[in-house]
Amino acid sequence: MTDTRKRVKLYELNQERQWDDKGTGHVSSTYVERLKGVSLVVRSEADGSVLLESKIQPETAYQKQQETLIVWSEGDNFDLALSFQEKAGCDEIWEKICSVQGKDPSVDFTQDLVEESEDDTRFDDISDSQPPIELPAGELSKLEEISELVSSCLSSPLRREKLANAIENENYIKKLLNIFSICEDLENLEGLHHLYQIFRNIFLLNKNALFEMMFSEETIFDVVGCLEFEPGTAQPKKHREYLKSIAKFHQVIPITNTELLSKIHQTYRVQYIQDVVLPTPSVFEENILSTLNSFVFFNKVEIVSLILEDERFLGDLFTELRDSKASEERRKELVLFLKEFCQLSQTLQPQSRESFYKTLSSLGVLAGLEMTLQSTVKETKAASVDILLFIVDYSPSLVREYMMQQINNTDDDGLLMNIVIEGMICDTVPDMGASVQLQGIIKTLLDPENMLASVNKSEKTDFLNHFYKHCMHVFVAPLLSSTVHERPEKCDSCTVQVLGLIIELLTFFVEHHTYHIKNYILHKDLLRRILVLIKSRHTFLKLFALRFMRKIIGLKDEFYNRYIIKVRNFYLSFNFFKKNDNIFQVFDLIKTFKTLKLRYDQHQDRIKDRGTIEPVTSILRGTPGSRFRRDERAVDEDEEMWFNEDEDELDENIVGPSPSCLPVLEENKVTQSTAPDLIPTIDRLMEQDKIKELAAKEKVVGPDTPNGKEVESESETNAAKRLGSLVDYDSDSDDEPAAETEDMQPQAKKIKAT
Missing domain, CATH: 2.30.29.30 (Pleckstrin-homology domain (PH domain)/Phosphotyrosine-binding domain (PTB))
Known part of the structure; x- marks a missing residue:
């Protein structure tokens, strides 16, 4: 390789x-x-x-x-x-x-630089005692000499500095521009080509003082004119014509500040020179024009500062933006201007940027965005999403504070969060660009990591309570409407992509919102609804659903484990793996499904044996001289109480899967005269899967087995040992010893004769 x-x-x-x-x-x-x-x-x-x-x-x-x-x-x-x-x-x-x-x-x-210049003419000796560079007279006949001098100084930092000082001190830029006017009038192409080389190399001197001289209102168009006559081109470029006639400055709101107007014009023209007129710098010249980049940067900072100082300008802007009678075209212009304004603000220092967004908030930018986010004009909505993204990325707390203020004076449909959610789930553009951006905004707003907490105020608790009470039903509505039956209702491209975004965010909620999302999953039976999407024909949606379940299992939360077993939610995902053996190998959830299935079997066994189980005292006492051994498959006291006491309540709150998608559990009564091959009380299909995934179980009951007890073969005992705890997680090592102590081995299950 x-x-x-x-x-x-x-x-x-x-x-x-x-x-x-x-x-x-x-x-x-x-x-x-x-x-x-x-x-x-x-x-x-x-x-x-x-x-x-x-x-x-x-x-x-x-x-x-x-x-x-x-x-x-x-x-x-x-x-x-x-x-x-x-x-x-x-x-x-x-x-x-x-x-x-x-x-x-x-x-x-x-x-060292001194050593590098020793072979030169010592013209750029580091000593300040060296005389400055003497520039030739600013005459047409000297253009070739001037061009050679400027070009020869570029290779040395010291000579570049001395040349820049000489040009600045002698006001040489104006002299050269006077020669340009003469050459252009005389159509002297040779002189114009020399001037192109001279001014191009002056840019490479990277001197801010020279940029100030070249970019002034009086000289900038002549400088652009010099750069139109590039040697080797048949016809000169028409940059001045474009800047003067074609490019039009459109004032969305009239600007009365002349300084602001002048700075806007200058910045546009300099950026045009940088991006269009000057040759594209090579990989070695990327940093040569760093001062020019800084010139544009500080111009933008000054523009933003001047606009913020103009209270009348901003007041008129936001008054029109919030005006319900404004036309869609006018609102589009206002939003596009505001977006560009926010883009310029990215050049501000953090302290100034914080003041910038607070000013916008106080003027009602979020109230204006409530209207523009619902616009039917694509450009208006896209620009509104970009503006909201700017604000949320810098200060999510500012947006959350505004949303909390809406609780008492706005109905649910008018809440900014619900407008954002509606924008995400109702996006009909094929690339779903706005939906993805809005999903990122929702995720940032609901991320507890950037929520503030103080002694008297808990932003996390208040905002999450607000979201789950007023907004969560809007967020999950597309998911619930698509999973009413056993198969997804809608399969069009936009719907499935929106469902994917919703499940991705729900997975994030499971990881970060603890009891809020936990209660919601229980009362809305959300896991079962999501697992219905496993039957979708879209593979990515199936994987989103499985990733959601995996996140729940990976939390190692006993509440979630009981919920999965109680309502048998794992069956749909387990059945999906059974039908897709190739995909089954990709995931390491196989251990999880084995153990969850085992717990499910245990629960069904307890239900069937509840009426025939031996008294507790007899189990505790056992036979004389025997030692009590806890069944490895037994549940603890809290878990038993949950299964026994909350079963009716859970069945009322949760709509379980239809009988067609669950195994039929048959109750088998076994007597001492039962045939040698005993069949456990579980579904045949589930038993076959269990045998394939764990180990071959052989249950043998001999005619002379004392008291009719079941005798487990060695393979069954080893298989039981391998099950271990409730769930195997990614972090569990496959190399751990399978052997347990003798006291941890499960006792043979007693079968009471009927």
């Missing part, structure tokens, strides 16, 4: 300061006899040819960038770079280079 750690792309810097891709291959550091030293060798992955053989010289300055790049120069104007597929490979080669040069691998430069 090919070692991807050493997979690299080889780049070479051409005369136009562009990186050319020389091919992809695998790099190694080996001794090359021809070069008399350890060298970097790159062989093509296509044909194995040598793409590079470069001896690691002691004085060569190697630079490590972005964790996967190694860049160095070999001679004048011959720069090379290796771009690694994996960081580990880059680290390994870097350590080899540092080892050869005797350097510490923790550094990103193998040579």
Whole structure:
């Protein structure tokens, strides 16, 4: 198998300061006899040819960038770079280079900047006593000289700094733009091509002061004009025409602040220059324009701050948003503006962002979203979901507080949580994008991990009580309506996807909401309803249902275990596994179903033997000299009370599965003269499955067996030992010893003659 750690792309810097891709291959550091030293060798992955053989010289300055790049120069104007597929490979080669040069691998430069510049003209000596760069006169005839000077300074950080200072101090930008106007009037293409190179390289100087000069209202269009005349293109680009005529600024709410207007225009134009006008930076130039990115970033921060300070502007915005008489088109414009406003707020610092969302909340953003989330216009609803997602991701408590305030003055249909739920379950778009986003919002709002608790207030308790009382019935309505009968009612794509989202959230509730969801599952018989979906023709929905049951079992909660056994919910899922042997092997729930089935059998045996069981005193006393041994299958006192006392109540609250989907349990009365092959009182099908999954049971009753007692064979005893506790979980080791002490072995069951 090919070692991807050493997979690299080889780049070479051409005369136009562009990186050319020389091919992809695998790099190694080996001794090359021809070069008399350890060298970097790159062989093509296509044909194995040598793409590079470069001896690691002691004085060569190697630079490590972005964790996967190694860049160095070999001679004048011959720069090379290796771009690694994996960081580990880059680290390994870097350590080899540092080892050869005797350097510490923790550094990103193998040579000091002073040493790197010693072979140069010492123009960029680190000493401040060196004279500044002298710029040629700003004349048309000097354009070629100016272009060469600017280009030559890019390779050295010190020279770039001195050049930027010289351009700033001499107001050189305006001089160059005056030359541009002359060249454009004269249609001097050679001069225009030089100006393109000059301004492109000025951008690469990465100097904020120069950006301020170039992006001012008076100069920005001329700068864009210089960048229209790229050498090698037949016709100049028409960027200025687009910015002036085609791109129109639409004011949703009139802006009276001239400073805000100017900043919005400038930010749009700079982003256009960055994204469209300037060439796409290569992998080595991603950080070169970091100052330009910062310029745009701080512009956005200032725009948000100026809008927040304009109380009249925001007041008009939210008044229109909440106006029930507003047209759908107008509401769409308002919501799209608000979405962009929230996107800009992501640039704010945490403290400022908190103030931002509190301001929006105080102005009624959530009340406005109640209306727009129910819009029939796709764009309006999608933008509303995005806005709510911004708010919930940053401050879910802010939204929960608003929802709690609605309890006393809003009916259930008007609650924001129910509107969100309705938006999730009623989404008819095939990709269900909005439903998935709304599901994430519901999950975040109902996650106890981000709920606050104090001495006088418990957000978790209050909000969960509110949700289960006023919203849960809306949430599970599609599930209950689809599982009325033994098979799912609806099978269309949208319905099954919504059911999947609902069950996924219910699984989350089981894990985090403890008694709230526990009570709801019991009173609505929710587990049985969900297991009906196992009969769906959609495999992913079957797996959602099984995952829900697995989550319940994995909690190791005795309440859930009793509930599963009592109402025989495991039968549907067990039957699904029986019919899908290939899927059965994928899951490790097999142990769980074995033990749950055993407990189910125990319960049925107790019901049948309740009228004929021996008195408790006789069982405790046993035969003289004998020692009481607790039946391994026996239940504890609390469990027995639950089975005996709550049976009627549970049967009233829970609608059990129809007789057609449950095994028929026949009661067999056994006497001393019974035939040798005894049949236990369980369903034949369940008994066969049990035999296949556990071990072959052989029950033998001989004619001379004392007192008619059943004698278990060795295989049955071992099988009983293997059952262990109620449920085997994922964490149980399969390698644990199966043997138990003699006192833990089950006694043979007594069969009373009738």
